[in-house]
Amino acid sequence: MTYSEKIRELTKYVPVELIDFSVPREPVRAPTQASSNFITNKEQGDWAEELILRAINGNSTNYVAVKYGKSDDIVAGEDGFDKFFEDFQNELDTFGKRPDLLVFSKKNFKKELGNDISSLPIEDTIEYVKLAIAGIEVRSSSFLIEKYEKSMQVRTEKFVKKGLEVRDKILKNFHHLLDHPSRKKYIPILNALTPDSISVANFKVPGWSSTAELQELNSLFKELKRCIKEIQKRDYLSITPKVEDIKVVYKWIEKFNVPHFYFQVFFDKIYGMSFEQILSIISNHDNEGEIFSVERDTKNQNKTTIKIKSKSGLQVAYKIDEPNHKSVRKEMDRGRLLFYVTFSGGTAYLDVNNFCKILDIPNL
Structure with missing residues (x-):
């Protein structure tokens, strides 16, 4: 069974409510203007790609990483963007x-094309691209993953402790009020709260206000509800494939039959996951809420994004030296100014064993 056939089989198990591979992707409207935040995110993504490319090529004696993903400096609002966007959509269909990076064995690497084939027409490189041993989709995140996860652990423990203290205070000091028939239903809810169950608890804050004592009790229920909401927030950083991207990644795999991987670049580490593993994870509904969540990303045009716990994948870089950064001024038509951040330098220290394991190669 070829790689693309294996992926085709896996897509059959993905719930259609999540991704319906039989339905063509929805047309995307071209953005009308860029923002400073968008350009900064794009610059960070470009830096992350370059970081991984340099890490592979600086450590490998058998393989070469090549920039492949379509990328232009033109942004919405500039002359020529509409044509660029239309051409890109046609290519997707x-x-x-395209994955951001391709990895070739040295024997198949074409020196005359160099380490960047992203500007070449896709039709001109089809047979060459099919020789790649891996395609890597690079995602970037503005976090230090280790610091974030430690912080989230402390936060969760804090609100679990506080929530249970509020519960105890309600049961100890206000039990006489809860004994009333109209309020009795809250007693079993409170008694059921434990360090394990509080994360899945839910109730409606009553709204009592007719006496000072009821107002105080109502405030305690509000505080308990706030603690529960904090506990229920997603406490992990994720590898973030967008639903619309999974469809077009699958289409590319069908055309080129090259194994595909997602690498999530944080400012301290990099985690990787195969496209096969992503499909397997989201095919199992028991994983939702534990290993992945489905969210509409307000920072990304409200697109539906699957957020998979990064540490479900493999750590492919155990350390990153942070990049240099500087502010850039960009003048748009009609005198509109954008200020954004560019990134350069930095070093990713590959976990060579894990890198080889995820790409299923004997050595680097």
Whole structure:
């Protein structure tokens, strides 16, 4: 069974409520203007790609990483953007979404094309691209994953402790009020709260206000509800494939039959996961809420994004030296100014064993 056939089989198990591979992707409207935040995110993504490319090529004697993903400096609002956007959408519908990087064995690497084939027409490189041993989709995140997860652990423990203290205070000091028939239903809810169950608890804050004592009790229920909401927030950083991207990644795999991987770059580490593993994880509904969540990303045009716990994948870089950064001024038409951040330098220290394991290669 070829790689693309294996992926085709896996797509059959993905719930259609999540991704319906039989339905063509929805047309995307071209953005009308860029923002400073958008350009900064794009610059960070470009830096992350370059970081991984340098890490592979600086450590490998058998393989070469090549920039492949479609990328232009043109942004919405500039002359020529509408044509660029239309051409890109047509390419997605015809070939699928190119991975950001390709990895070739040295014997198949074409020196005359160099380490960047992203500007070449996709039609001109089809046979060459099919020789790649891996395609890597690079995602970037503005976090230090280790610090974030330690902070989230402390936060969760804090609100679990506080929530249970509020519960105890309610049961100790206000039990006489809860004994009333109209309020009795809250007693079993409170008694059921434990360090394990509080994360899944839910109730409606009563709204009592007719006496000072009831107002105080109502305030305690509000505080308990706030603690529960904090506990229920997602406490992990994620590898973030967008639903619309999964369809076009699959289309590209069907065309080129090259194994595909997602690498999530944080400012301290990099985690990787195969496309096969992503499909397997989201095919199992028991994983939702534990290993992945489905969210509409307000920071990304409200697109539906699957957020998979990064540490479900493999750590492919155990340390990163942070990049240099500087502010840039960009003048748009009509005198509109954008200020954004660019990134350069930095070093990713590969976990060579894990890198080889995830790409299923004997050595680097």
